[in-house]
Amino acid sequence: MAPVLDHLVFDVRDRMAEGAARLAMLGFQLTPMGKHSLGSANHLSVFAEDYLELLGTDIPGGALRPDIASYPVGLNGLVFKTEDAAALAARLLAAGVPALPAQSFHRPVELPDGGRDDARFRTVRLDRAAAFDGRVYWCEHLTPQHVWRPEWQAQPNGATSVARVLLAVRDPERQAAMFRRSFGEAAVTAGSDGRVLLPCGPVIIEVAPHALVAAELGTAAPDPAGRGDHMALVGLRVSNLSATAALLRTRGVAAAPRPDALRVAAEPALNAVIDFLG
Incomplete structure (x- = not known):
């Protein structure tokens, strides 16, 4: 499965x-x-x-x-x-x-x-x-x-699919155990830095310790709002990253450039980080 x-x-x-x-x-x-x-x-x-x-x-x-x-x-x-x-x-x-x-x-x-x-x-x-x-x-x-x-299905920002989901958790192995019982032992792989990965076709679900997520997201991170373990980020594949950047600029949306990506920080209306990936 x-x-x-x-x-x-x-x-x-x-x-x-x-x-x-x-x-x-x-x-x-x-x-x-x-x-x-x-x-x-x-x-x-x-x-x-x-x-x-x-x-x-x-x-x-x-x-x-x-x-x-x-x-x-x-x-x-x-x-x-x-x-x-x-x-x-x-x-x-x-x-x-x-x-x-x-x-x-x-x-x-x-x-x-x-x-x-x-x-x-x-x-x-x-x-x-x-x-x-x-x-x-x-x-x-x-x-x-x-x-x-x-x-x-035609998105003005060029988004075509989900590519990445990042969870911040206290114990990645606990979440990995649930994924293994749900999808089989081979479904989950371990990263070298303490995170676990659940590939879902073209989408990668990453389950990472709080410290790793905090180090990656910094001030862009969402408010846990009482959640001990939570989804922090969604990464979306776009058809043309330059066009996405231009659209966000014209709308006054702050998007931090990253290698082959743009990051929009969490804010109160959605409380999650959104990455646009080229």
């Missing part, structure tokens, strides 16, 4: 408009707001095979879905693909992974021809005590045509 990344989730709580405005400023195209049958609202920024999701409520000061209510603003959801959520849940439990039963939900979407339909999903989540201070789950897309629509 090789890991394949499906999407990453920014929790924005009741600050949906603020989070959406920040992503738009960074050059992302957002889908129209969706309303889940679970009681949450979202926007997506869709790439070729994966996407970013803003998740919260569209009501300022409104109640949050119970399973996301305790999470601060930030990058908190790590989501893998599955083609059969129910079968996956059974396999995970048999492997000693504390998976919750598969859950079905939907949200209405407007179709290009003016009609309406539901985007439908089944997900399998891990018990939150099993991993970092975030949500790990698998998503089965029953209607992928309602998510990966061509008109939503």
Whole structure:
């Protein structure tokens, strides 16, 4: 069961408009707001095979879905693909992974021809005590045509895919053990500096000690906001880094140059570092 990344989730709580405005400023195209049958609202920024999701409520000061209510603003959801959520849940439990039963939900979407339909999903989540201070789950897309629509995949900033996810944790081996039980012993490799790596096709998930993440990110790092272990950074592949840099300059977005990359520091609307990678 090789890991394949499906999407990453920014929790924005009741600050949906603020989070959406920040992503738009960074050059992302957002889908129209969706309303889940679970009681949450979202926007997506869709790439070729994966996407970013803003998740919260569209009501300022409104109640949050119970399973996301305790999470601060930030990058908190790590989501893998599955083609059969129910079968996956059974396999995970048999492997000693504390998976919750598969859950079905939907949200209405407007179709290009003016009609309406539901985007439908089944997900399998891990018990939150099993991993970092975030949500790990698998998503089965029953209607992928309602998510990966061509008109939503052209990003003004040139982003084409997720390339890197960086987690800051106290004990990388604890997280690595969960990944091994979920995906097999060979799925996880060890870095020479104390971090562990979970390759997901073209995406690399890095789990690194706090000190290594602090040394890399410095003042750009997100506020842990009470999270002991958390996702700190997402790296996105772009089609033309020079064009991305020009767009960010015209919008007044500070982006620190790095070798073949641009880094946008964490700030309150998203509370996560975003790297644009050439």
